[in-house]
Amino acid sequence: MSLEPGWYQEGKATFYIDNAFYRPQSQVGRDLAVLAAAVYKMNRGQLRVLDVMTGCGVRPLRYQLEADADWVWANEGNPELQELLAKNLSVGMRSRSYRITHQDANQIFFSCHQQRDFYDLVDVDCFGGAAPYLSTALWATKIGGLLYLTSTDTRTTGGHNPDHSLQIYGAYARAHPAVHEQGLRLLIGSLLQQAATKGMQVQPVFSIFNGQVHRVMVRLVMDQPWDSDQYGFLGYCHDCGHYQTVGWRQLGRALCPAADSTTAETEPRYMTRSGPMWLGPLHHVGTLRQMEMLAASWGWEKRVKLLKIMQAEADMPPYYYPLGEIGRHGKMDIPRRETLVQALRERNFRATLTHLDFQAIKTNATFAECVAIAQTCSQ
Numbered sequence: 001m002s003l004e005p006g007w008y009q010e011g012k013a014t015f016y017i018d019n020a021f022y023r024p025q026s027q028v029g030r031d032l033a034v035l036a037a038a039v040y041k042m043n044r045g046q047l048r049v050l051d052v053m054t055g056c057g058v059r060p061l062r063y064q065l066e067a068d069a070d071w072v073w074a075n076e077g078n079p080e081l082q083e084l085l086a087k088n089l090s091v092g093m094r095s096r097s098y099r100i101t102h103q104d105a106n107q108i109f110f111s112c113h114q115q116r117d118f119y120d121l122v123d124v125d126c127f128g129g130a131a132p133y134l135s136t137a138l139w140a141t142k143i144g145g146l147l148y149l150t151s152t153d154t155r156t157t158g159g160h161n162p163d164h165s166l167q168i169y170g171a172y173a174r175a176h177p178a179v180h181e182q183g184l185r186l187l188i189g190s191l192l193q194q195a196a197t198k199g200m201q202v203q204p205v206f207s208i209f210n211g212q213v214h215r216v217m218v219r220l221v222m223d224q225p226w227d228s229d230q231y232g233f234l235g236y237c238h239d240c241g242h243y244q245t246v247g248w249r250q251l252g253r254a255l256c257p258a259a260d261s262t263t264a265e266t267e268p269r270y271m272t273r274s275g276p277m278w279l280g281p282l283h284h285v286g287t288l289r290q291m292e293m294l295a296a297s298w299g300w301e302k303r304v305k306l307l308k309i310m311q312a313e314a315d316m317p318p319y320y321y322p323l324g325e326i327g328r329h330g331k332m333d334i335p336r337r338e339t340l341v342q343a344l345r346e347r348n349f350r351a352t353l354t355h356l357d358f359q360a361i362k363t364n365a366t367f368a369e370c371v372a373i374a375q376t377c378s379q
């Protein structure tokens with residue numbers, strides 16, 4: 001079917017963009033959110049969505065047309081988009097199943113809380129870091145419901161401005177080779193800590209980095225025990241490339257443990273510490289499995305492939321090894337990703353690809369073990 005001039009299509013939604021902010025490259029984040037929302041609706045039998053920064057309204061359209069949302073509140077801070085939004089939603093959505101407003105996001109969260117109007121899914125697709133909405137968005141989210149947050153501030157999460165990171169995430173983010181994952185873990189960790197101040201917890205449903213933007217969808221839960229082991233620090237040795245998690249009680253031990261095994265070391269090697277951040281699973285495997293089945297039934301082959309990789313990486317250590325780093329430390333050509341994963345598995349290590357960097361692997365082998373095994377592959 002050909003579209004009228006000026007109309008765009010994504011999933012089942014057709015819409016005008018005019019002056020609204022819309023990035024086709026962000027479709028993967030919307031596809032995964034639609035799948036998670038559809039799984040939620042199937043499991044819970046209802047789906048009320050608050051899309052608080054809606055732009056042209058592509059998400060409300062997709063949440064209803066593809067995830068069968070019962071009700072969607074589409075809010076957009078810019079009132080100049082009012083006509084566009086009204087046009088887009090009136091064409092694609094059931095009448096009396098949505099509402100359009102033009103308020104500030106935080107104002108909406110507070111009024112939801114005041115009226116005890118809690119949502120199954122709250123979507124906050126903001127510009128920059130998500131910090132101004134981290135704690136307030138929880139006010140509008142139902143217990144057991146989903147909260148979807150975005151952060152585009154990769155400079156800060158990448159460790160290039162640790163003081164800024166401290167101000168907005170309460171965490172000192174340092175630079176190291178696995179910072180794409182760090183961006184997700186800082187966001188989840190900060191959200192977890194904010195939820196904990198209200199006596200609640202969050203559990204990651206899925207976490208995605210598309211090369212430019214970090215997005216995390218979490219479930220808001222109560223009555224879960226606080227586990228300090230899942231909220232701590234990541235240690236990295238800039239000399240030898242060793243990574244390890246560092247608990248709150250181990251903060252005094254700053255030396256790289258891998259240095260002992262290296263040759264004739266006289267100088268102590270210190271690890272940098274990044275955090276605190278979320279150190280638990282990046283995704284909820286059971287939900288990803290349901291999302292994968294749904295994606296397969298919709299013929300979304302690219303998303304099926306992505307969801308399989310995400311399931312495999314979900315409970316791996318909270319860092320990855322870029323192939324370039326392995327090559328540099330091993331003084332060899334960059335190993336082939338699949339060959340290295342296979343070689344690690346043959347030696348009884350866990351190893352997998354990661355969606356975070358298609359030129360990296362995840363494994364529970366130490367970096368030194370990984371380099372040594374990569375050297376045997378290249379011989």
Ligand SMILES: C[S@@+](CC[C@H](N)C(=O)[O-])C[C@H]1O[C@@H](n2cnc3c(N)ncnc32)[C@H](O)[C@@H]1O
Pocket residue numbers: 020021022023026030052053054055056057058059075076077078103104105106125126127
């Ligand atoms: C990244 S765009 C949204 C894109 C849209 N969700 C999509 O998927 O295409 C962010 C939108 O939020 C609006 N916005 C920014 N700050 C806001 C705030 N504090 N409250 C409500 N809307 C806001 C902007 O006008 C912009 O349209």
Ligand SMILES: [Zn+2]
Pocket residue numbers: 237238239240241242256257258259269
């Ligand atoms: Zn070291």
